[in-house]
Amino acid sequence: MQAKTQWVNTQDQQRLYVKTWGSDEKPALVLVHGYPDNQEVWEPVIQELLQDFYIVTYDVRGAGQSSIPARIRDYRLAQLSLDLESVVNAVLKDQPFHLAAHDWGSIQSWESVTEAKFKARILSYSTISGPCLDHAAFWMRHQFKHHKSTFFKQLTKSWYIAVFQLPLLAPTVWSFFSPEKWGKVLEKLEHKKNLPSNPHIASDGKHGIGLYRANFVPCLTRPRQRFAVCPVQAIVLKQDNFVSPELIDEMPKWAENFQRVDVDANHWAILSQPKLVADYIRSFALQQI
Template identity: 80%
Template sequence: MQAQTQWVTTSDQQRLYVKTWGNEAKPALVLVHGYPDNQEVWELIIQQLMQDFYVLTYDVRGAGKSSVPKRIRDYRLEQLSLDLESVVNAVLENRPFHLAAHDWGSIQSWESVTEPKFRDRILSYSTISGPCLDHAAFWMRQQFRQNKPRFFKQLAKSWYIAAFQLPVLAPTIWTLFTPEKWDKVLQQLEHQKDLPLNSHIASDGKHGIGLYRANFLPRLTRPRQRFAICPVQAIVLKQDNFVSPELIDEVPKWAENFQRVEIDANHWAILSQAELVAEEIKTFALKNN
């Protein structure tokens, strides 16, 4: 596969590394990666989608080849949404686009998907293993009142969120990971060998902790009402070790046009079940083109 590459400068002067794939005349599709990944995690998916879409990916701030902010507050959701806006304005100009995202890419993309200024710009949104933090906060509060076992089940899955708040220990742990060691972790989680290596895993893991520190406490303690401005598809991974499929139960309250599909896979299905995930993204986007 051949990609066109360019750099985009954000509103606060960070530099994001951007790639585009396929025929520019096709419908535009933006893919936003999660943590601790960079845009290379999408390449198996891109192989399936570039015949039908003009695909755009980018390393989010602090990941891959993009620049690393110095302050935790520079990872706020509001700024991440501005980053997406900077990228699509630079590459797509005024064109509308479809959006799909995984993990933290999905969490941050919800900020844009619930922003009125993106109405008629974002044509559809496929979210994978990344709830809107505001929606998740409302869901957790309801479960605590009505279904405490379900509340504590998700709390147990989210142990790493508390660990990532530790100022020295969390970044240090990531320095111990080599691409090969991280690959063994993914193999165990996904029950599949020969998955693509992340050569930036130590730095992606270390710097991306800022995403958690800048956003979780503010959003979970002071959730906002956030309504989707486009059709939303939740690709639910039934075996996800980190995000409970039950979190998606909250989404229909906030998305007028919503559909849910399920895949029997773990958290990194975009690697282990790339064809299935790509087909769901493709079908939903073309239906809402």
């Protein structure tokens, strides 16, 4: 499996490392990775999808080989949406595309999926373990008012979000993670051995903290009404240690064409069950063609 590589400059002069896979005569599918990963995390899934799609992946700003912004505000969702736009304009020109994303890739992709300028450009969106922060804020408010036990259940899963707001402690912690140690964490979470590990884990973990610091407080305190401009599929990981499946209950309110599928897996199902995840992405995307 060989990828073509290129660099794409963003509107604020960051550099994103982009890979394309397969034949550009096939329908385009963009995959956006989460935290603390880089685009390599998608490779087991890509192997299952190459026959059907022309696949585009990229290291988001601060991850992998892409450049590292100097300011926290450079990780804002609006800028991350512009990054996606820069990548697809450079690689696909005006061609419409399907979109699938995991974890923070999913959170940031919601910003584009709810932007009017992407209507008819994004053909379908498969979201994995990454709700829209605006939707999550409305959900949390409702749960706190009517179902406090559910509210506090999600808070216990999201303890790391508060830790990531600490300016010195959070980046320092990642310096203790080697690829081998991170691999053991993944094996324990997914109950599967020999999963692909991240050789850039210390750097990706340290710099990606900017995603949390730039976005959580503004979005959760001042949520916006954000409606999807394309069909949405939620691939729900029932054993997810970080995102409660209950959060998905909010999504149908914001997506006119919505589908949900449940997978008995933990947070990194894209590594532990790549074929199953790929099957769901393929099936949903091809329904929209």
